[in-house]
Amino acid sequence: MVKLKIALLGSYLPKIAGTEIYLSKIAQGISESGIGVHIITYSYGRPVGKELVKALPTVNLKYLRGMSYVLLSSLYAKLKERKFDIFNAHYALTSGLAATISNLRPRVVTCHGTDIFNGFRNALYRGVLKYVIETSNHTVFVSKYLRDKARELGINVKYSSIIPGGVNKPTPPIRGKAWLKRFLLNLDTSYYVVSFLGGLYAHKGAHLTVDIAYMAQKILKRDICLLIIGDGPLRSWIRERAEKLGQKAIITGYVRHKHVRQYLQASDILIVPSIEEGLGLSCLEGLAAGVPVVAFRTGGIPEIIRNMSNGVLVEAISIKEMAEKIALLIENKELRSKIVRKGYETAKQYSWKNCVEKYIKLFYKLARNERR
Template structure:
């Protein structure tokens, strides 16, 4: 099968959408499929022109200023049409379609090609956190209209099916969750990494948080545990627009900001911690939670978005009610004070993640593609997948 991806984010960005894209492309290659990727061009950064043997077509873009300057909005380009026509795809997949996805949707009509779209961002939550609530209503209309041009729409977790349906998006299926259980493994636990993360105090309980340092991720919620739980160390892994503000906020607490870690370093960081504290309530899935669990480190996460699709409360981790800072703090304290419970949750977390392979998820995705192609052949949208 020949698949064209139109995505609003890609390398060198590091986020859950990019992780899913990269792992999926690798699996598609191994399964014998062909692909091409249309993605924004990032100014003053290294823009890869291919990934695992597949071409990456970069499109001119502008920053989403002043609200989210690291987000790039792809500009209209006839190159999408010419490159898609030359590639002759069997199907186009719009990943979180907004601008590039809009042009991809327009072109698929011209070329008479089926389309699948996937919804990865909780628009309402992000708009509220970025203080742009005036974008919610027009954004919902735009996103709904784009998705409903597709033969099939995918969400990243079961809870997001309901969110998407409430927006008016039709023909919904779940793109199965997956994690690399070979790269992220308890065997990566490393005394030298633990010493680094704890800044020379490896004997103390170590809390980790991995992710983008931006306001919508609620990283500031980690300040209370850092201040109020005695005898701990905390490591915050990642970077983003709020990094300097957060460093100033956490000054004087037992907290270390590592910056971005990748590959084996990141895998060792996860496995060398005792607990992953995850305050974000804007996740449509939560790849970092899955990576931590695969590493044998239990997660305290919000009962919101896609997190309940990952964490089974008091079975493989703990959850707290979104917005409840005190419960977030108390669940962290509970696991810090009860190593035996923490270890039991860790074992079950690893076991549960072992069943979430990228090969299985990608084979299911290819099945969805085949369903969309069959639906497209019927021509009549009223007969598309219900």
């Protein structure tokens, strides 16, 4: 079999968010299979394995960052076009647009969430999305929900597939949670830890976390510590809100992905209060760490979480209901154990190995068709 050379376009590590983790796992898995991988990314991008990373000199300002990446990546990829067999752009409105402008073929566009949601915000985004997706050779959506939303925008998704992300091998619930609370978090073991994993953005519901923990503490009449695993523009606001309410909170800031599970295992509950969500990799991370998940019923999350079976779903955006479910799980040990057990079984169904294999199969299929 002819070994392919793949160009992956998109935001990359060390920035940690769902898209970056997904892209890095795809890149590492494909590279380990013997396929050549070249990543065309933003100025902060760095390699983590055998993959080659081209970090372009993008402008590190909010609105210019994406625009400069579209311009530079489209020019760079066009100049190097003959070196690659497949172009896979992650995030339709930046990388996908760059690959489309350059008419790179065959090209696969992977949609992660906010790229599709932005199509509902104005006609310009909607037009760009429609053009990028309908002119690509194939479109990958990370959830069935996202593909359905693309259809709602009037986009033809005939040539598409669904490839959800995954998690590293799940680990059974640990017995040393009290030790982790004391030594990893420097917490008294009397505290219950409610954690949030992800970028500190409004669409992730990060601004709701303090009030959720505070209300749960009032219901339980027990001490709760809010553990925020991640960083982002709402960090200062969250800290100030916690101080105002007198809610104990720990914000870790940036945590390398390989250390995330340790923090999750120090937690009693993981909350996922996302207002918009393509799939919900943080849900999978919680299940794989043996932590019960309480999430808003938004986006692709119900494709992973089944209410009162392997997790708990509440209606968005009900702070009160989420707080009540946190209290229920903390007080009901039998229910909590059942949910953790079933969540662990769910996590085993989502592996990065399966995800990578689906991409490799797709890439070879497109490459064969292009050579005809």
